Amino acid sequence: MKDSKKLNVSAIKDGTVIDHIPAENLFKVLSILDLKSLKSKMTFGTNMESNKLGLKAIIKVSDKYFEDDEINKIALVAPEAKLNIINNYKVIEKKVVEIPNEVVGIVKCVNPKCITNNDEIVTRFNVVEKSKVALKCHYCEKITDQEHMKIIK
């Protein structure tokens, strides 16, 4: 083969491809989906050119199909992410992610005086705005906006 030096990021037989992740958020996505505890074959690519995002990242996970609730969690850091569901090398379904109505245990509350920042308590937010993400803390009622959003994991 002439093109033998080309990096082999091959297609997967069965599983999920998550595309259009902003490059700077790849590792947040990995941690939100807790992929490190998964034993499947995985390939990550990052800092790839994208017309839409500038630099994008991509994740390919073999033999793994995400539940909607699970995958929608990444919408906070990768709102444009696209999913390709692969079966026998063919894309059998395409999905987009959607910001959920409730966000549990992913984001840190912006309020230093919130009980969740002072005791071992799982954070919980109601999503009050989806286009420019705004999260209202279930406990202290303060708003955490996109600009101040910190991912816990």
Add this chain to the structure above:
Amino acid sequence: MKNKSLISINDYTKEDYIKILNLAEEFEKNPTQDILKGKVIATLFFEPSTRTRLSFESAINRLGGRVIGFTDATSSSVSKGETLNDTIKTVANYCDLIVMRHPLEGSAKYASEVSSVPVINAGDGANQHPTQTLLDLYSIRKTQKTLDNLNLFLVGDLKYGRTVHSLLMAMSHFNTTFNFISPVELKMPNEYKIYLDNLGLKYYEHTDFTDIISRADVVYMTRVQRERFSDPMEYEKTKNTYILNNSMLVNTKPNMKILHPLPRVNEINVNVDENEKAYYFTQALNGVYTRQAILASILGLK
């Protein structure tokens, strides 16, 4: 409302407010009863408070209930490093209801989720203090004979004052016209103005109220604290603008009343105290009746 915790003023509907106020009116006529006989109520004050704790304990004692608890965190196992979860779960075994104040925001909501008995929030940091709001509503209705269509002046620190925010939310059910009087640095936050806009309610913002106070039905005063100002010069320039004195009350409406959540520092001159329009000490007394109503309603006794 039976067995339901009261954490935020938004936990209650307009109908719930009216029910509590009617009940408080009954308790005012007959404040000493024994309907709480055999009940044990825990007052857990993780930070000190005089008025709120004593008014709760007075409400409980006058109804024949017993009080257990602590008055600051240093005299509890919190000082040994116990988590809120453990304190609440333990204390819930010993009582029928928990009243708690805590310096951290959201602590009362969390306590209500781990407690096996109902929780009443007596203040969680700068977040919520719903029994204060209900006693404010009671005081307004009692002095104005109605809650509808009033002109409410909120004066002082409108940025950080939790009492004014909760009062605004509660009064927004009653077609209130709001006048916000504050230094520029301590203006009413936008989220509350947007909330009123969405309801189509009128509000006006001012930096001084000497010329407009004649329009007020209720003037709700709050403390302007020096430490809230980033620029101390600004504080010195504006501090006297938000002090109420007797001469300002000359042309006010006959029904007008002055409310204040207390403690007062200097924002209401002591010469106002003797004026018949001063209502803040009676307002504090109304706290007992309102809390009796809340306790009785949550314990399912009324």
